[in-house]
Amino acid sequence: MATNLRRIGERARKEPELVFTSLYHHVTDKDNLRECYHQLDDDKATGVDGVTKEQYGENLEENLQDLSDRLKRMGYRPQPSRRSYIPKAGSDQKRPLGISCLEDKLVELSVKRTLEPIYEESFEDVSYGYRPGRSQHQCLDALGRTIQQKRVSYLVEADIKGFFDTVNHSWMIKFLEHRIGDRRVVRLISRMLKNGIMEEGLVKASERGTPQGSILSPLLSNIYLHYVLDLWFCRRVRKQSRGEAYYFRFADDFLACFQYKSDAETFKRRLKDRLEGFSLALSPAKTQSMEFGRFARENARKRGQKPKEFTFLGFTHYCGKTRHGKFKIKRRTSRKKFGESLGNFTQWAKSARKVLRKGEMLRGAKIRVQGHLSYYAVTDNSELCNTFHYHATRILFKWLNRKSQRRSYTWDGFNQALDWIKWPKPNIRKDLNPFRRAEAI
DSSP states (O other): OHHHHHHHHHHHHHOTTOOBOOOHHHHHOHHHHHHHHHHSOTTOOOOTTOOOHHHHHTTHHHHHHHHHHHHHTTOOOOOOEEEEEEEOTTSSSEEEEEEOOHHHHHHHHHHHHHHHHHHHTTSOTTBOTTOTTOOHHHHHHHHHHHHHHSOOOEEEEEEBTTHHHHOOHHHHHHHHTTTBOOHHHHHHHHHHHTSOEEETTEEEOOOSOOOTTOSSHHHHHHHHHIIIIIHHIIIIIHHHOSSOEEEEEETTEEEEEESSHHHHHHHHHHHHHHHHTTTOOBOGGGOEEEEOSTTHHHHHHHTTOOOOOEEETTEEEEEEEOTTSOEEEEEEEOHHHHHHHHHHHHHHHHHHHHHSOHHHHHHHHHHHHHHHHHHHOBTTOHHHHHHHHHHHHHHHHHHHTTSSSSOOOOHHHHHHHHHHTTOOOOOOOBOOOTTSOGGGO
8 A cells, every 4th residue: 555655656756747537546545544553642632432552453444444435435524523612822812623533543544645745746945844854954954044044134924824724725725636537535625624623512514624633734734835825926926026036934934034134025926916815914013014134233233232033843943153253143042932931840840740650741841841952952042941850850859759648759869869860951952053054964
């Protein structure tokens, strides 16, 4: 099965204008569905039917055969997604998630495995989010080196208002039909988009949007923005700009870099109309054009101002200096993400002390601190990584000693325990030096 999917990708690469008319048999293939089942995490939340992976696996072959048969005769109907909410970073609001039933997750993953090889050959290099072999650090690295090494003096920072909740289904289908000519695949995706959301026992029809939490949603969002933004910028905006122009997108977060202010202002003005044409809208409070680059600090100083900063993928980017006084783009953990990470760690420690033993709590804390450092311990961000490490260590010490009325650790004993579990050090994990050449990656 994997070989067949690779062949799809090879053909998509060799024939970039090809419309694939025979794909549905890959989606319904029992071997593909079985592989999808084994790829699913064991502890994922259940959908409206409450069926777990373990329960579904008790009669796996019979269940997969039944699912395959229903898909083949187009008798499969996705169940409504279960609405769940998670905290939204830096806001009192909560982010809505749509949790699919296990069988729907299998079909979503099967469709994703079938379509992804086609679109990976179609997507532009400027997009990084939810793509195999691509990460936030790669996006940050490319952005930093572009600002440092190219003729960049102005940026447009933009935010799409509620992107995942406002995707237009009609446009989504039209975009799919550019490469997918198998009507059964398109019809199946249309059913998934319109399967509805169950909240407080009531099912609400899905007239727009693609639910966050769906396995297929990241790929569909990339397809949508590929046609709405990526191709538009690469084939129109860049060619029509007076100077150099660059663009970076991770999921629905994106930045555009320009040599001239007029190009940046023109792009910002045209961007609003472009998005509105596809039923999307900009968030005015989070969209701005700014001077940023090698001359921004000096020009701001002449105006009696500070050079502007921007936040992208959890980092605040600012105009810094090398030891020789030359311009260097630098990054630090954004204030919002720093506070969120420490707050989450504190809440976890308070809860964990009631249910975990000391050793389990120490190991759980290590995983959380290591996760933070694995992302944020990058070039020029040592200070805030050290600060996070300092506070997290003391938060852990505090709540370990509140497990009971008797004090669990002295500082000497606590430090010995940290050595025992190999408590992570705040060393730089990712080299994002903007002076490094692209070939050195």
